Amino acid sequence: MKILLLHFTFFLFLCYISTGDAMVHRYKFVLKDTQYTRLCSNKSILTVNGQFPGPTLYVNEGDTIVVDVINRASENVTIHWHGVKQPRYPWSDGPAYITQCPIQPGTRFSQKIVLSDEVGTLWWHAHSDWSRKPDAEVPIILGEWWKSDIMAVLNGFVADGGDPNISDAFLINGQPGDLYPCSRPDTFKLTVDYGKTYLIRMVNAVMNNIMFFRIANHKFTIVGSDGSYTKPFTRDYISIPPGQTIDFLLEANQQPSHYYMAARVYAIAGTSDNTTTTAIVEYSGNYSAPSSPLLPTLPALNDTASSTNFVEQLRSLGSKDHPVDVPLNVDNKFFFTLSINTFQCPPDAPCQGAQGGRFRASVNNITFVPPRIAILQAYYNRIRGVYGDDFPSKPPFRFNYTQEKMIPRDYWTPQNGTEVRVLEYNSVVEIVFQGTNLVAGIYHPMHLHGYSFYVVGSGSGNFDKDRDPLNYNLVDPPFQNTIVVPVSGWTAIRFKANNPGVWLMHCHLERHTTWGMEMAFIVKNGKGSDAKMLPPPPDMPRC
Template sequence: MWWFLNISIFYLLGFLLLGTTLPSQAMTHHHNFVVADTPYTRLCRNKSILTVNGQFPGPIIHVTEGDTIVIDQIRYPWSDGPEYITQCPIQPGSMFNQRIVLSDEIGTLWWHAHSDWSRATVHGALIVYPRKKNDYPFPIPHAEIPIILDTFRLTVEFGKRYLIRMVNAVMNNIMFFRIANHNITVVGSDGAYTKQLHSDYITISPGQTIDFLLVANQPPSRYYMAAHVYASAGNFDNTTTTAILQYTGNYTLPSSPMLPTLPDFNDTLASTNFTGRLRSLANKKHPIDVPLNVSTKFFFTLSINLQPCVNSNCSGPFGDRFLASVNNISFTQPRIAILQAYYDRISGVYGDDFPRRPPFRFNYTADIIPRTLWRAGNGTEVRVLRYNSTVEIVFQGTNTVAGIDHPMHLHGQSFYVVGWGFGNFDKDRDPLSYNLVDPPYQNTIAVPRNGSLVDALPFRASHKLGNGDGFLLLGTTLPSQAMTHHHNFVVADTPYSRHGVKQPRYPWSDGPEYITQCPIQPGSMFNQRIVLSDEVGTLWWHAHSDWSRATVHGALIVYPRKKNDYPFPIPHAEIPIILGDPNNSDAFLINGQPGDLYPCSRQDTFKLSVDYDKRYLIRMVNAVMNNNMFFKIANHNITVVGSDGAYTKQFNSDHITISPGQTIDFLLVANQPPSHYYMASHVYASAGIFDNTTTTAILKYTGNYTPPSSPMLPTLPDFNDTIASTNFTRKLRSLANKKHPINVPLNTSTKFFFTLSVNLQPCVNSNCSGPFGDRFLASVNNISFTQPRIAILQAYYDRISGVYGDDFPRRPPFRFNYTADKIPKTLWRAGNGTEVRVLRYNSTVEIVFQGTNTVAGIDHPMHLHGQRVWLMHCHLDRHLSWGMYMVFITRNGRTADAKMMPPPRDFPRC
């Protein structure tokens, strides 16, 4: 088969928004983040602070469970993303496609910057809502109100209930918080529900989140909400920050709001009493899974240490430099990201022998510890874990140099806090008191001064990279990690992270500086794609370089798949609060589920509820890696109205054929007898071995009727039904009316004839997976594209020679019967090369795609990227990896608006 297309080459402006009106289906959110210095007045002083979008705190991100976040750069080819086409492989901290999958998080999380001290002003809340609206495990609040303790007034109505979402974005302090004359009920922490805990104050660690209910049940008046430091030792900021809780109605305002009595700054009992009462909800709807058989145990000491300083003029005792360590190792940041070094097998970046226990045993919590134990070594050591191993970590605080609380945070994973206590951990006695019934599920926990935390963090090491490996970063939240969720993100001097997001199989977006990425250099821009899964509630994002999260962070609020699908009584409102100071596949899926033809997945099958005689707009995306798909709904016809971000003439069909990477919008009218009907999908495969499984979801009518024992299953076209496939595709037509005109170039200035082939290449020892032990290749015009080591866009813009050739052929080197059943083996070979084709600005191009039967004849869904440096490739990922792609470069036009925009000053260079 062949296809041709016409292209008018000019500088486009455009974007594609993928979304849905279905209450249970994932949505796509877009955000513009610009990081810049902004003049602000605080505490009667004018200063310039680093902000996102000029806001302090930063934007609140509201998302729904399962949502997808796409970050695009419009009219900006530097951010397009094809590896070695518009940019080098996505280096940590530069341009990248980011994928975030939420799982069981719910409640309040937050995002913040993570370079130097910038998170002080660059931060915000990330609120994850439950699947069902207002399905809370506590009485329904009346409203949710973002609260930043700065100059803030919260207005409430007497008798109403409010859900407050609190984030501690303070850089270096555990905080007490209290509302005068009011009690609160804690219902969640760190993106997980908790058993209800009644208290008149809160203790919250840096990086931690607490969700609580407030009932406005006091005499109408004005009441202070206040917060100050909990400091177990050392110098601290003894100031108090306040906000005002003000009742509505007619009453005489007091001359000053009532001030609450906060616990004393050093009230360790108040701090630990609050933290020690946190418990997981641990019910049928929100079960927990504490690993009872632990395969790997660690004992980690947390210490402040000293290091000799040149001329003895540093700020520590004896003129030494302060260090901090885990098991006496103070981590040294490498200059190549550890994830990059691990994935690319670059030696010499890190060691893999981080100790299971400290090098010396001593009385860790003694008041006086010999100075010989105050020193610590430096190193870049990691610990490698087996996949799916279960891990227990005991954190032991020490009093070397200075005993202090350590709020510990684990990136990419939450954990169960099964125990804690004061003094030295006793491995024989203390495990007998572990809470294995309802331990809180957290990602940040404070190890108390003079204490240990068993917080023996049992967790399962189940994060995978594309090659089956994964990364977890464990560190103190002074500073910590972040959550990003944004569109057109312009990042200055910092990488970004998502705080509390698991991100299975995609750690490239995690963000810790020189761990999963290098710092994003000032002015660099990137295309970032974030896909949320089962997280729900409040999360957050922040920069992740040095201390920049002080001001570079904000909220990411994840809403449930179904509006208001909450696991507790309906709240009237939700309120984000941020406390801050300035510094591999075995099934196809529908909406993430294989369907109930797989018994183990029956309860998780995606169900779409519809009302009789209502019309629904369905937005479908084929994200399958290597297959065209048929889709059909039992007993229902559909009306196609759009494809690939453009309207189409309406046409009716009983099935859909959709290629990888394609989108189809269609209308569904719920006009059949109320019942349950399967929505089903399987492969269309014109040749070769294919996956013959069927994925299903359920179309479920509302109302009173007796549901069938099993939904009605549609009859899909046969796997190899080429007529069904092409008949559908041929009916697609542009709307082409006055309001939505088209502009087909009638005079073509440049014509190409491109053959698309699967080929072979000799393999050393003839032990590769292709016929005759050869290696599979794929080609366009018999050239299998070879990736350069410098981005083509960079090489073109900077006029770097030797990176690519500019003579990609207009036609194949040989003419033959391309679709013959048997093609001579002499035509099975292809050459390698890095060749592009340069086009004149505003030229019109016609491309004929000709499929061939060399080695294996198969469908090729072709996709064209833009702008200026155009990557054209097969959207079967297998063929892309084999080399079926090429590149167009468009020269600049004569006018300013026809010229390529320059790169950011620190565009990631290779």
């Protein structure tokens, strides 16, 4: 059975897809500000149809979904359908000022979502500022909660140039769990029957952290990630970056009792909330339950090896029904450095970044500056002066990107720009993402809109263009839409540019995106009618 799950919580949504005749489904999503209580505090958050978490949709592979998005909230909103390729139809992809102008308060937009070959678990989330065959299937969404208003958090760290305030709690399916104050009565519980197997569909909707996840005394069989099946492998923990999905089988094979599932961050740089969110796996039946469930031991906060080892186990299924088709002849080779940067502090301005500056982030030393109108609109209507088309294929200068001692400050300051890279239809692209230790070395979960890609290689240190490609996995590399570039390391991906349109690529650590670690590709039309971008809908939001 083929399945795709897309779920809405805070700004998220999951959708479940099975095989069957393709159809058109129509839904109404009303976005509004709703009062919710967590951690002894009550505040207004953005909800869909008044729910938190929100509705789950069940559709068939290849269906088209039309979602009437009605914005009755107080902020501009866009919605990105994370991992949905949207063939030839980028108009509903969602990133603000890349493919559309925001949906303003009091307005609406009918988003047509075109599903193609996606299987497994996908999700959607806001993309404007910070506003995101088993016996049974259960969605698990990892999120977080601020007692303060999220827009105040965003505006505060943008104003002072520093790091954002950390959240007050992490969440499992909208609840902090027993280890936080005032949370025990509402802790999420998963009731299981001994001997049955459960497919867990996990989404990491946390803003700025890879998360470790574990269930006491239980192991998992991982079977899918990012809308694609994987070769099954077994672990007793999961490491999942922001934006990624993991599907795994949970066998209820332990002594009937209560067991905690728990999650906390993997963090090596910056400030992080090191608290633990919990939910409960509760076996059905008659038995003496403990006063406190067994709590699993999670990997250490800075356990890079555990995080990296989990990612390295992912492989494409490679079956007859799900073949692997890694592009072998590359037309475009790009080398993209990913850096945390600083700008010099302006006179009389607050500057809470490193060395008295203001934090920025960049790809190939360019900090992305959003335009005033959407790049897709400008491209389709041939409006000049909105963006440049000369995004560099490599950084402007070479240095030891991952040296441990402080990299000279001459390299710290990036350039501002609104640049894209233009790709010919059906050309094969290879991108090597190189992490750098400018200002601070950290991992980067990179997400590409409109495509899934094969992750053909990764390693530590600086990428060696002569040696490292010899060790690429061209047999069964994982097929992802979000992948972690390791700390002080590199990751290589490949894809065929066969989806015309404008497609954003960015780091899924939200603070890095806010600082400018993003760029966009324009994929040109092909020759046939089925290789050309479709026209826009009549109700595209206005800027």
